[in-house]
Amino acid sequence: FKQFVDAGGYARQEFWKQDFIENGRKLSWKEAMEKLHDTTGRPGPATWTLSDYPEGQEDYPVSGVSWYEAAAYAEFTGKNLPTIYHWNHAAGTWAVASIAPLSNFTGQGAVKVGTTSGMSPYGTYQMAGNVKEWCWNEKQGKRYILGGAWNEPRYMFNDQDAQDPFRRSPTYGFRLAKYTSETSPRALGTVAEPFRDYSKETPVGDQVFQIYKSLYAYDNRPLEAAVDLVDESSGSYRKQRVTFTAGYGNERMAAYLFLPKDGVPPYQTVAYFPGSDAVDERTDDLQLWRFRFLVKSGRAVVYPIYKGTYTRGDELNSAIPSPTSLYRDHVIFWSKDLGRTIDYIKSRSDLDHDNIAYVGFSWGAAPGAILPALEPRIKTVILVGGGFHFQKTLPEADAINFAPRVKQPALMINGRYDNFFPVESLQEPMFRLLGTSPKDKRHVVFDSGHVPPNELLMKEMLEWLDHYLGPVK
Secondary structure, three states: OHHHHHOOHHHOHHHOOOOEEEOOEEEOHHHHHOOOOOOOOOOOOOOOEOOEOOOOOOOOOOOOOOHHHHHHHHHHHOOEOOOHHHHHHHHOHHHHHHHHHHOEOOOOOOOOOOOOOOEOOOOOEOOOEOOEEEEEEEEOOEEEEEOOOOOOOHHHHOOOOEEOOOOOOOOEEEOOEOOOOOOOHHHHOOOOOOOOOHHHOOOOOHHHHHHHHHOOOOOOOOOOOEEEEEEOOOOOEEEEEEEEEOOOOOOEEEEEEEEEOOOOOOEEEEEEEOOOHHHHOOOOOOOHHHOHHHHHOOOEEEEEOOOOOHHHOOOOOOOOOOOOHHHHHHHHHHHHHHHHHHHHHOOOOOEEEEEEEEEEEHHHHOHHHOHHHHOOOOOEEEEEOOOOOOOOOOHHHOHHHOHHHOOOOEEEEEEOOOOOOOHHHHHHHHHHHOOOOHHHEEEEEEOOOOOOOHHHHHHHHHHHHHHHHOOOO
């Protein structure tokens, strides 16, 4: 890419063959080029200085580039930005459980090309994590950018994302393809997505809701709890793996408990619901960096292994809602798993029985509009990077019918550029329909992608918990 810059690539209009569109308006060549400069106002990626990459990063993937810059560089080299279909095939997203854990999703920054061992089926490295990669296809004026970045959850490897083609985030890069045959117009075309207009839908009435609610009830059987593992190796917390009787069948379920070493029991407790990578993983790799700050604040975090996730994986193979009994039954399982986890919390003297929070992360934020409506023992709710879904499911598991029955204080934290849960169509309808008193609910939208980074989340979340659960001892 440095060769492209040095060859005057930003001044040679023959490489820039795509119309420049911003907010529906076509820009001139001059207007577009005025947007595409480095930190010193010279030609180059947004992360560069004086048209040069940061010192020592010659072997890092180029980042801070828009889709237009990636497309122009492809013209310069005689290659192509891959379609999303070619990209997914080469990446081997079906093998996410094997690739993503070996890739750079550490939250610590980008690394040199080839540093990590997460290899896709055809020998490519770092298609998962490190920097996101622009692809050719368009979606409602945006362009797809796949693979996830170092500061995102691992499920972003096999989940879609599409962004404004002018955006030049430090985590945005690309990878080129050389086609061996002509690519079909359909593969190059615009991608249609499902859409659901919540402004035209109405939640069910109280009488019908009580019937739905009865499906989630479970018998309060003895927990028969056991502590299977105690790990004191961390300097800031102790980790326990506990098991107890589930709320259905003859199953037992597990939960991980993280107890602060600095603090005074009984600890306020956060019940955590993870992102969609939990459905793909088959080991209990919990990515502690996402919630470690909650433990450092002096609170306990309990992380249930919900039915269909991690080592309790089953026939559920997608976190996306569907109008099937399989999905509906799992929503009911998750409610019972959360209920039994709270039963366990209330069985321990070192946990505060009256100050329990629900924190849902990404996928876990979506059932955050369902589960608290069924669990009055939850005192407050924090939903990070979530919203309603475009996809419909059976009405007895559809969040639109539960959200008005969520009465707890609720904080929603989102990214303005979230492709999964767009602000106007999915975030705001959920926030509006939550049954929480207006004075006790808050929607914070950061200028970020799907999930805002921890440095933005921490202040909002900890202040919210301090206010509604009280300061920790």
